[in-house]
Amino acid sequence: METSCQPARKPVAELQVRAVQALSAIGAAEWDACATSPETLAAGDETFNPFVSHAFLSALEESGCVSRRTGWLPLHVAVERGERLIGVAPCYLKSHSQGEYVFDQGWADAYERAGGAYYPKLQVSVPFTPVTGPRFLIAPGEDPDDAVAGIVAGLRALRDETQASSIHVTFMPERDWARAGALGFLQRTDQQFHWENDGYATFEDFLGALASRKRKAIRRERREALADGIAIEHVTGADLTEAHWDAFYRFYTDTGSRKWGRPYLNRRFFSLLSERMADRVLLILASRAGRPIAGALNLIGDAALYGRNWGCIEDHPFLHFEVCYYQAIDFALARGLKRVEAGAQGEHKLARGYRPVTMHSAHDIADPAFRRAVADYLKRERAHVEEAAEMLGSLTPFRRDCSRSEREA
Structure with a gap:
């Protein structure tokens, strides 16, 4: 499907939101300041996630691994107040569901059998990388709730502009997962080790x-x-x-x-x-x-x-x-x-x-009927993931006869 994805500004309160078609349009220092700020990394132990760095994401783009040809068209969302960048999200317009590791092919098949067009969709993630990390990158000193609300509003406006069916934010921290849920996203869980x-x-x-x-x-x-x-x-x-x-x-x-x-x-x-x-x-x-x-x-x-x-x-x-x-x-x-x-x-x-360990993703689907069907599925899936985690947690190879402090003694 051919889309016109020209950068466009849309007002979100006093904020401006634009879609950036190449990471080179945002300076590395500006992007990385958002990626490593306390506001972005709050409540986690990681102070540098290499996958959301400008260096890693720009290497994917400049090598051609992500592009329109590969089905990963960069459309990064940038939120600004005047000339100041206050938040960004690594975002791609997808024409397939490959290289994501959060599987929605069943959703695509069901929607298309019902006469809908699942692709294109918007994917907020690090391509080919099933690693949890920040997806809403917030500039130092900015209010996280305001910045995330601006990013989400920009994503929804971009979804309308590109006629995408949905927005998918994958491998996100639990705090941002909860924040996305409060903003109307459907919540999904999965598991890693x-x-x-x-x-x-x-x-x-x-x-x-x-x-x-x-x-x-x-x-x-x-x-x-x-x-x-x-x-x-x-x-x-x-x-x-x-x-x-x-x-x-x-x-x-x-x-x-x-x-x-x-x-x-x-x-x-x-x-x-x-x-x-x-x-x-x-x-x-x-x-x-x-x-x-x-x-x-x-x-x-x-x-x-x-x-x-x-x-x-x-x-x-x-x-x-x-x-x-x-x-x-x-x-x-x-x-x-x-x-x-x-x-x-x-x-x-x-x-x-x-x-x-539980993984988190959030999904915003435009079609109300399809959204209800996915929401019902996710409710049952979350319960299954929780039950599986409890069962697997009981099967770890660790000794149960004493605590770590007792072993050290």
Whole structure:
């Protein structure tokens, strides 16, 4: 569907809202001031989420990974008072539901069978990134409620202008989820598995918190993962080279092609990422006989390590667990990070010390009848997610015979 998405200002009280078709139209310092302000990050432990940084999002755009051609047309919402930017939201006009990790294809099918047009839709998110982080970015010193109300009003005006069916804000903090709900968005939950540093100084400390059988299983997995003479290397900062990225891209495209047909990220993206934020990048590489055979891309926050992409060109038992989960824990412990977020899905993470955590998204649907149907579905889905979290929480591998303070004593 062809749409005219020219930047347009619309009044929201004394605020002006415009749709920005390229991140380059907003200065990096202005954007990042909003992304890292206390108003944006209130109630969370993270002081720098790398995925909402200007460097990361602009690398996606400039590499061509997000564009009209790929079905991710940038239409970032900027709220201003006079010449001052008071809030922004990373927003895209979508012609499909790929690369989002909050699945609404069933909604699209149902709406289109009923004669509606689900696409285009507006997606407020970080493309290809199932990581919770701020979606309503607020300038320092601004009133968060006013700024969010302005952003939401701008999103709704943009939805009307582009004839989009809906607005989807995914992987958002719970506080903003509640705020969106108060502004009329439908609320959705899902689940991931995160590792929490419960005061551990070493990996052995972490293993000591597990039941004996689980502890032995992890030790065995780690031994077997490296049994074929495989060596592990952590590469970050100035040590990252184009040769590292050439190797990782081979892994990424090989695995991505087998899993979902077409990898989302191109080779140029990784060079731009390394050029712009190498100190926030951790590449964990596995080599055999001096030849790289597998790797995992992670981004480093101030509080968490975020596992993003994995790939391999040789199959070895437990190597995926070693590179993506156990090595990530090793790095987090060494850096004093509070947790590891190892990506979407994966109940197999539970046995490896990763606990269930609730994810949040919010959805604003224009068609009243369709909105009622989705609201009814989400009510039942939220109850199911809550029940599943309680059940899975009871299946963690941690010892139940004593508290952490008793174990330390």
